[in-house]
Amino acid sequence: MDVHPSKVIRASIGWIMEFTSDLNENPGKVVGKVRQHPPGDALERMVARFHAMGLTLPFPKGVYRFKTFEEADAWEMKHRIAAAVKRLRDHQR
Secondary structure, X not given: OOOOHHHEEEOOOOOEEEOOOOOOOOOXXXXXXXXXXXXXXXXXXXXXXXXXXXXXXXXXXXXXXXXXXXXXXXXXXXXXXXXXHHHHHHHHO
16 A cells, blocks of 8 residues: 555554545534624623513613612512512413
């Protein structure tokens, strides 16, 4: 066999195989690779799926400051109940 020894692989059962891959070859598409997206794109896709499912937060976005935990819990409960009532009305229509 006229093959350079560096291109020959000896299998455990005694067969001789020739290494045929060209390392300079640039494949067009590789199976199993995932395109990397910026983290912002992933967040936008997640928000789009969230809105497509019809889900919204039960209270407005923003930063809220409360003097006590009880005040914060009451405010949150008020907004959750209002969101549930709105969802129920929309479902009944």
